[in-house]
Amino acid sequence: MKALHLFCLELGRLFQSRLTWLVILLTVLSPLAGLVLYKPTAADTILSMYLADPALAGGVVGGILFGLLTVYELDRTERSRVGMLMDAAVSPLTMALVRLPALAAAAVLGLGLTMLVWLPISRELIGSVFGGTDYLLSYLLFMGLALWLAILAAAAAYQFTRRSDLSLVLFAAFAALSLTVWAGKWQLCWLNPCVWALSDDFSNFRLYRSVAYMRLTWLAALAGVWTLSWLCIRQYGKGLLGSLARSARRVCRPLIALLLLACSGAAYAAQPFFDNSNPDLTTSRLFELEYAEGVTCSRRTAQVFPDTAAGTVEGRAAYQFQNTSGQGWTVCFGVDPGYDITSARANGAEISPVRTGYEESNMALWEIALPADGAVELVLEYGGFPRDWNIAETTQGSPEISGAYLCLENQNLMPYLLNVLPEGQGYPTTVELTVPGSMTVIPFGTSEAEVVETHGNGTATWRYEDDSAGGIVYAGDYIRQDIQAGGATIQLYYGRKHQAVMDQAGAADAVRAVVDYCTEHYGPLSFSAGGSLKLIQSRVAGGGYAAGGASLLDEMDFTVANLRDGGKGAVPGEVMIHELVHQWWGLGNMFDSEDPADPWSAEGLTVYTTYRIVKELYGADHAQEYYVDQWKREVEDYYLDFYVRNPEYLAMLPEEEQLAITNSLTGMRQYCEMPLKILRAEKLVGGEAAMDEILRGLFNRELDWSYPYLTYQEFLDACGLTEEELDLGQDISI
Secondary structure (H helix, E strand, O other): OHHHHHHHHHHHHOOHHHHHHHHHHHHHHHOOOHHHHHOOOOOOOHHHHHHHHHHHHHHHHHHHHHHHHHHHHHHHHHOOOOHHOOOOOHHHHHHHHHHHHHHHHHHHHHHHHHHHHHHHHHHHHHHHHOOOHHHHHHHHHHHHHHHHHHHHHHHHHHHOOOOOHHHHHHHHHHHHHHHOOOOOOOOOOOOOOOOOOOOOOOHHHHHHHHHHHHHHHHHHHHHHHHHHHHOOOOOOOHHHHHHHHOOOOHHHHHHHHHHHHHHHHHHOOOOEEEEEEOHHHHOOOHHHHOOOOEEEEEEEEEEEEEOOOEEEEEEEEEEEEOOOOOOOOEEEEEEEOOEEEEEEEEEEEEEEEEEEEEOOOOEEEEEEEEEEOOOEEEEEEEEOOOOHHHHHOOOOOOOOOOOEEEEEEHHHHHOOOOEEEEEEOOOOOEEEEEEEEEEEEEOOOOOOEEEEOOOOOEEEEEEEEEOEEEEEEEEEEEEEEEEOOOOOEEEEEEEEEHHHHHHHEEEHHHHHHHHHHHHHHOOOOOOOOEEEEEEEEEEOOOOOOOOOEEEEEHHHHHOHHHHOOOOOOOOOHHHHHHHHOOOOOOOOOEOOOOOOOOOOOOHHHHHHHHHHHHHHOOOOOHHHHHHHHHHHHHHHHHOOOHHOOOHHHOOOOOOOHHHHHHHHHHHHHHHHHHHHHHHHHHHOOOOOHHHHHHHHHHHOOOOOOOOOEHHHHHHHHOOOOHHHHHOOOOOOOO
């Protein structure tokens, strides 16, 4: 009761301090920094810009403010020279136990007021994709726990040193480590978690789980350090070690500190989010295994049950093998590193699968010894929490499994066969996926899924056939729109929450215009199949890909902010056209450049093609005003830029400033200078028809699979031009 009474008194005293209220006020205002100054996310989704950035900025600024307040409050008695009197009245250990929760309560109040003040602002900025769950979790995890961690760190520093100046130096160094050296290490950046993007149209639970895990790991670690520092609080005139020896007489105290530190260390080592794949990306040991001699696979089946609440997957897969070798053999599987094979039966007999411990390309190698029988049915039960590839440490969130979205790829879907050839041309496979009834299942490829059973718990089982070695399947709250274009049926799938944005952008008209134009001028896409093509919007991932019958549209390319990008088009519909043209220049033909500053990229031909489509749809005057004239203005400004004319001064700037300026100039060259060069080439080769013939030839050229990229030299050779002839210099006349 005495401690509770002291806590109430300390809390009351704390709230009577003007400094406390100043810190709370500045904390409430701190998310503003995320709208203006500190923007750690890399995607232009609405939730990234108007929710994640403010919440992360609030965590950094608010954490530093509460760290300073903590040192100031703990040093109050020493600063007032009444420490001995206070220690005589109340044990310093007791006061430390009182002050810490009082400061934590002040942080809770600051967070509560911040969330209350920013709720209407965020709702207005975010608009139709605003969600209470995202708002609550973002502020609690990105900001709220940062305040508590900062208080623990600052309090521990002061209790160890008993000096405010040293405490502030230690706390500043600890915060600086998180913001600089540890910024790319998701488990170490305690103040500024690795959040690269939040999805507008789907869910973000995977990312929230990751941040929560990191925060709780640090909470245990700093609580352990604080407990250790609490034992070092000076008493009875003794120094640090003497006070530690006296306070540790009660064995439970140091044991609590050690237990917290041990729990934190165990949580750090046993994190379930990222794998331990071989960091050497040039190795391909899993794909260089020798195929089992005389063994083929004739059929596979899989029943997959994602748990959308827990973010896990359970499944049962059966493989039909034909063995003509007459000998026992070992089958190798690549399995998601977060999964375990819990059961294996060969022709009904239990056998023991072996996890070798080797991981590569987000796959763990498993080996299973099978008998010499001529026909073997291998049945595996597997499951777990899918792990992300360790190279994606700063772009986490891809293995999202929720009631709004999931994507299961290859080893995430079912154990991937590594050393067995198919009996025929492919691996005939039947997949059944049981998901919530509100989700639509979309196999990535030519296959079509259909509902074969509905269940009383609100789920439905979808079934589809496939014959690829692996397999990719998407499921989510999708809307499907069928569009006839280019002599094919385009199945456009996009998230239901994105419907208003797609309607505004005129998605159907844009798809029709692009497919008709590009098919006529350059040829059909090589990955369209059977007169149909699926265009599937994925959760924000940073890129897309294509395969036979399907192509991916990254959510990030169709955000409201991106559709308002004047560099890609005058209106949202034109930006939509730009992004769809990347199906031809970007996916249909890949680009590579050794120099990041090189203007030759997929963007140049994409912007040029967009200009041509817009010219055909809206007239030459519109295309001239919003494309060519804009390119010329940007290029003129580029050649007048101080750092372009004086590159030696650019080298004198800090590295971050150099990078920001270089990125800005590179973007301008790709989006404006390169289209102007292509337009000049068009005039030099004889006009639009001649350029169309050249681009058609480049698009349909025979690829060198050792280097399948379309180079600038190939473009110049096809045009019969030299690099100097297209060099704009100060002369941008076309």
